[in-house]
Amino acid sequence: xxxxxxxxxxxxxxxxxxxxxxxxxxxxxxxxxxxxxxxxxxxxxxxxxxxxxxxxxxxxxxxxxxxxxxxxxxxxxxxxxxxxxxxxxxxxxxxxxxxxxxxxxxxxxxxxxxxxxxxxxxxxxxxxxxxxxxxxxxxxxxxxxxxxxxxxxxxxxxxxxxxxxxxxxxxxxxxxxxxx
Numbered sequence: 001x002x003x004x005x006x007x008x009x010x011x012x013x014x015x016x017x018x019x020x021x022x023x024x025x026x027x028x029x030x031x032x033x034x035x036x037x038x039x040x041x042x043x044x045x046x047x048x049x050x051x052x053x054x055x056x057x058x059x060x061x062x063x064x065x066x067x068x069x070x071x072x073x074x075x076x077x078x079x080x081x082x083x084x085x086x087x088x089x090x091x092x093x094x095x096x097x098x099x100x101x102x103x104x105x106x107x108x109x110x111x112x113x114x115x116x117x118x119x120x121x122x123x124x125x126x127x128x129x130x131x132x133x134x135x136x137x138x139x140x141x142x143x144x145x146x147x148x149x150x151x152x153x154x155x156x157x158x159x160x161x162x163x164x165x166x167x168x169x170x171x172x173x174x175x176x177x178x179x180x
Contacts, residue, residue, distance in 0.1 A: 002081060005163060005179060007045040007172055008037040014172035018179045021048070027058070027066065027084055034060040043147075045166075048081050052160040056085045059143045071159060073138035090139055 004019045017037065024030050034044040041062030049055040054072040061067075068085050076082025088094060141151035148169045157165055167176040 001051050002079075003047075003049045003163075004081075005047045005176070006034060006037045007047070007167065007170065007176070008034075009043045010038065010040075014167075014170055014175055016167070016172060016175040016179045019046075021081060024081075025084070027068075027087060030058055030084065031060055031066045034058065034066075045144075047163050047166075048085070049159050049163065050075075050079050050082065052158075054079075054082060055157075055159045055162045056082060056139075057143065057166075058085065059140075067140045067143040069137070069139040069141060069143050069154065071137055071155075071157070071162070072135065074135040086138070 002021065004021050006017050006019050008015045008017075015037075019033065021030075024033060030046055034046045037044050044060045046058040046060065047055065048058075054070065054075040056068065056070040056076060059067040068087070068090055070076045070082065070085055070090075073086060073091075077086055137155050141154055144154055144166065145151065149166055163176065164173070167173045
């Protein structure tokens with residue numbers, strides 16, 4: 001079960017809305033949805049949480065590139081919405097890496113030997129995004145620093161409580177409660 005909400009800063013304060021992610025397939029779609037939540041180039045925070053397992057925040061400031069933070073990258077990689085947040089850039093790889101590797105005849109062993117079940121797993125890359133995204137937080141831990149939530153505070157937040165605590169710091173608790 002997912003929960004998703006948008007917090008948009010306006011001239012009169014923050015506005016909150018829960019949002020349906022059924023039509024959101026990519027980070028670009030989520031960014032567009034966030035930009036539609038404000039009439040100006042104000043800050044919008046898109047918040048996604050899955051069953052108190054992980055949460056992600058995408059900050060959109062006008063036409064700037066979105067900034068992303070994910071509380072547990074390995075857990076997020078196992079979900080469709082989380083996987084959308086784990087971009088190549090966030091994972092530290094370039095799209096060209098996949099193209100170059102696809103052209104090579106690599107099977108994870110030296111000299112083309114087949115992979116054996118008893119082989120040390122450190123020499124074999126399953127291609128699973130969860131294996132590529134380490135456990136723990138990933139992304140821009142400072143994306144809320146100018147709003148009053150520093151990197152240390154953000155990393156200390158737990159799924160289930162994070163959005164409420166962030167909204168409290170922003171002064172948006174009341175508008176958030178209206179959509180929950």
